[in-house]
Amino acid sequence: MFISAQDVKALRERTGCGIMDCKKALIQSKGDVTAAVDILRKSGLAASTKKAGRLTKEGVAIAVLNEDHTIGVCIEVNSETDFVARNVQFLDFVKKCAKTVIEKNPKDLGELLSLKAFDDNLTVGELLKEKIFIIGENMKIRRFSCFCGAVSGYTHANGKIATMVKFDVSGSLAKKKDFKIFAKDIAMHVAAAHPIYLTRDDVPSAVLAHEKEILTVQIAKENKPEFVVGKIIEGRLNKFYKETCLNDQSFVKDPDISVNAYVDKISKNLSERIKIQSFVRYQRGEDA
Numbered sequence: 001m002f003i004s005a006q007d008v009k010a011l012r013e014r015t016g017c018g019i020m021d022c023k024k025a026l027i028q029s030k031g032d033v034t035a036a037v038d039i040l041r042k043s044g045l046a047a048s049t050k051k052a053g054r055l056t057k058e059g060v061a062i063a064v065l066n067e068d069h070t071i072g073v074c075i076e077v078n079s080e081t082d083f084v085a086r087n088v089q090f091l092d093f094v095k096k097c098a099k100t101v102i103e104k105n106p107k108d109l110g111e112l113l114s115l116k117a118f119d120d121n122l123t124v125g126e127l128l129k130e131k132i133f134i135i136g137e138n139m140k141i142r143r144f145s146c147f148c149g150a151v152s153g154y155t156h157a158n159g160k161i162a163t164m165v166k167f168d169v170s171g172s173l174a175k176k177k178d179f180k181i182f183a184k185d186i187a188m189h190v191a192a193a194h195p196i197y198l199t200r201d202d203v204p205s206a207v208l209a210h211e212k213e214i215l216t217v218q219i220a221k222e223n224k225p226e227f228v229v230g231k232i233i234e235g236r237l238n239k240f241y242k243e244t245c246l247n248d249q250s251f252v253k254d255p256d257i258s259v260n261a262y263v264d265k266i267s268k269n270l271s272e273r274i275k276i277q278s279f280v281r282y283q284r285g286e287d288a
Contacts (some may be wrong), residue, residue, distance in 0.1 A: 001027055011036055015046040016039065034176045037140040057285030059139070060091065060159025063187070064098035065151065069174065070153035073098045074164045075144040076282045080137045090139070093131050100124055102147050107143060111228035145280045150174035150182030156191045162282045163190040170273040179274075182266045185253060190281050198276060203245070211240055246279060 003026045011022040012035060017040050029035035040046035059078035065071070077094045079085050099118035104111040113125035119180040120127060124141070132139055150167040162210075164185045173179050197203050215233050224232060241248045247260040254262065259276075 001030060003031065003282075007031065007033070011040075015040050017045045017168075020097075021045050025248055026106065026141065038214065041214050042221075044218050044221065057142075058085050059142075059284055060094055061083055061162040061282035061284045062094060062098065062155045062159050063153030063162040063164050064095060064102065065153050066102050067078055069151055069180065069183075070148065071102045072147045072153045072164045072166075073101045073144055074280050074282050075101065075160070076142045076161045076284060078140045078142050078285070084135055084137045084139070087135060089131060089135060091159075093127065093139075096120065096122055096127070097141060098144070101144055105146060105148075109143070110142070112141065143282070145282075147278070147280075149277070150183070152180065152187045153185060153193055154187035156188075160284050161191045163187045163279065165190060165279040166277045168273070168275040168277045173270060173272040173274070176270070178266075178270060179272075182274075186259070187279075188222065188281050189249070189252045189259060190246065192252045193246075193249050194281065194283075195249055195279070196244045198246050198278065200241050203241070208237075211237065246276065 002022055007026055008019055008022045009018070012019060014033070015022070017025075021043075022036070025036040026033070028039055029262050037046060043272060057078045058081055059076065061074065064073050064075070065186060066271055069138070071176055075098045076095060077090075077097065079090060084090055097112070100106075100115055103118055104115050106115055113123065113128070116122070117124045117127045120171040120206060122130065123164075128141065129145040145164060146168040147164050150165075150169045150173070151164060153162070153164045156161050165183065167174070167183060167186075170191060212233060216234050218233055242250070242258075246264060247258065247263075249259050251257055251259050251262040257265070263274055263276060
């Protein structure tokens with residue numbers, strides 16, 4: 001079976017494995033990239049693929065908050081080239097879309113396109129067509145998420161990554177400076193550490209079953225005694241949770257403690273209840 005150099009390169013970028021290992025896995029999987037990833041993982045050559053996905057789209061993903069940080073929006077708008085993604089008119093359009101979401105809270109992209117844009121006489125859809133005509137390149141509003149309550153957001157690397165975190169807090173804590181600094185730190189952590197789930201309970205049973213299958217095959221190749229296999233699987237699942245679950249991750253600004261422990265620490269320092277309720281992380285072009 002013919003395996004192209006481009007396919008091998010894509011699998012290598014996705015797993016970090018060597019060229020020949022990637023080629024063999026693709027041959028074995030008959031060109032199925034997802035199956036090739038599993039083959040490499042079962043062989044112990046590839047680590048967890050939580051960050052997998054080649055980025056192929058240009059544009060920006062940004063986080064926008066209203067003035068009192070009670071409404072936050074993450075939005076991604078794609079363009080054909082990086083050059084257009086740095087265009088002032090393009091960036092102004094993206095921000096206008098985010099402000100429209102903050103102001104009118106559309107339920108989906110279809111409704112957003114039909115709404116009058118923030119501080120404009122045109123709808124978002126009409127404005128999009130106008131920008132495409134003026135700039136001369138196709139553009140697409142890909143997705144958005146809107147959170148209401150005590151929120152914080154972060155935009156990384158001029159629109160490569162955008163995050164939004166919603167907190168469950170007591171009293172008027174959300175308006176205090178110390179809380180805003182803490183909340184921004186959590187939003188920045190989400191950008192850096194790429195959690196997929198909030199807690200262990202949020203990991204889907206199918207994902208957990210698949211992870212256990214991978215670990216079982218890996219351990220079988222290591223010829224470990226049967227009586228320790230269960231403990232080894234448990235230990236490696238804990239590592240999986242620490243990589244993928246926000247509350248279990250090591251806090252990027254203090255790796256000696258988990259994010260959950262850091263939240264508890266700040267909660268005690270401020271004498272107020274704080275809990276991370278939900279989050280979203282957009283990486284420009286991921287899985288597009």
